[in-house]
Amino acid sequence: AQKVTQAQTEISVVEKEDVTLDCVYETRDTTYYLFWYKQPPSGELVFLIRRNSFDEQNEISGRYSWNFQKSTSSFNFTITASQVVDSAVYFCALSLNYQLIWGAGTKLIIKP
Amino acid sequence: DTAVSQTPKYLVTQMGNDKSIKCEQNLGHDTMYWYKQDSKKFLKIMFSYNNKELIINETVPNRFSPKSPDKAHLNLHINSLELGDSAVYFCASSPFAGSYNEQFFGPGTRLTVL
Numbered sequence: 484a485q486k487v488t489q490a491q492t493e494i495s496v497v498e499k500e501d502v503t504l505d506c507v508y509e510t511r512d513t514t515y516y517l518f519w520y521k522q523p524p525s526g527e528l529v530f531l532i533r534r535n536s537f538d539e540q541n542e543i544s545g546r547y548s549w550n551f552q553k554s555t556s557s558f559n560f561t562i563t564a565s566q567v568v569d570s571a572v573y574f575c576a577l578s579l580n581y582q583l584i585w586g587a588g589t590k591l592i593i594k595p
Numbered sequence: 596d597t598a599v600s601q602t603p604k605y606l607v608t609q610m611g612n613d614k615s616i617k618c619e620q621n622l623g624h625d626t627m628y629w630y631k632q633d634s635k636k637f638l639k640i641m642f643s644y645n646n647k648e649l650i651i652n653e654t655v656p657n658r659f660s661p662k663s664p665d666k667a668h669l670n671l672h673i674n675s676l677e678l679g680d681s682a683v684y685f686c687a688s689s690p691f692a693g694s695y696n697e698q699f700f701g702p703g704t705r706l707t708v709l
Contacts, residue, residue, distance in 0.1 A: 583640065588638075
């Protein structure tokens with residue numbers, strides 16, 4: 484079965500703290516892609532990153548970083564020095580057979 | 596300038612009515628999608644078209660019917676609206692059908708059925 488689990492329903496931290504959002508996936512396929520999307524309070528869905536199953540290098544983009552570990556089927560997302568503008572719902576997704584299989588999302592609240 | 600646009604942004608209607616949501620993308624993409632996001636933020640794929648051909652048709656009541664007049668447009672028509680249809684509906688597009696493509700989303704249409 485193909486599945487994406489985001490076990491953290493909601494996380495609340497104070498601004499400037501680092502925070503990690505967990506994503507665990509299940510698939511039997513050897514070739515697949517993983518994605519993170521952000522949904523701010525305004526409602527739109529914004530693409531953040533794509534990672535293919537053959538590339539286990541960690542990715543860093545400014546304050547955002549992603550840790551992909553095939554051994555644990557995880558694709559975790561860390562925000563360093565969080566800011567209020569990072570408050571959003573974050574979705575992890577697995578791409579298979581023309582469609583995205585979505586996690587339930589993690590609501591991140593950054594308090595000033 | 597807008598990449599994926601949807602109209603209307605808000606739709607409030609009575610149970611039993613028929614309504615349509617329109618989606619247009621100006622990215623030159625071949626593939627378009629409709630998603631439903633419920634009140635708990637869970638996203639569910641409904642349909643996908645690739646070059647005007649239906650390629651994904653998830654378990655959705657047949658009151659929902661997509662129509663793709665050309666590859667830049669994918670409309671969603673809903674017959675006999677029910678309370679449970681209240682949700683945010685997102686349209687998305689990707690360059691072509693393939694697992695490696697990120698999807699670009701429209702702003703969403705919030706449908707409220709009274």
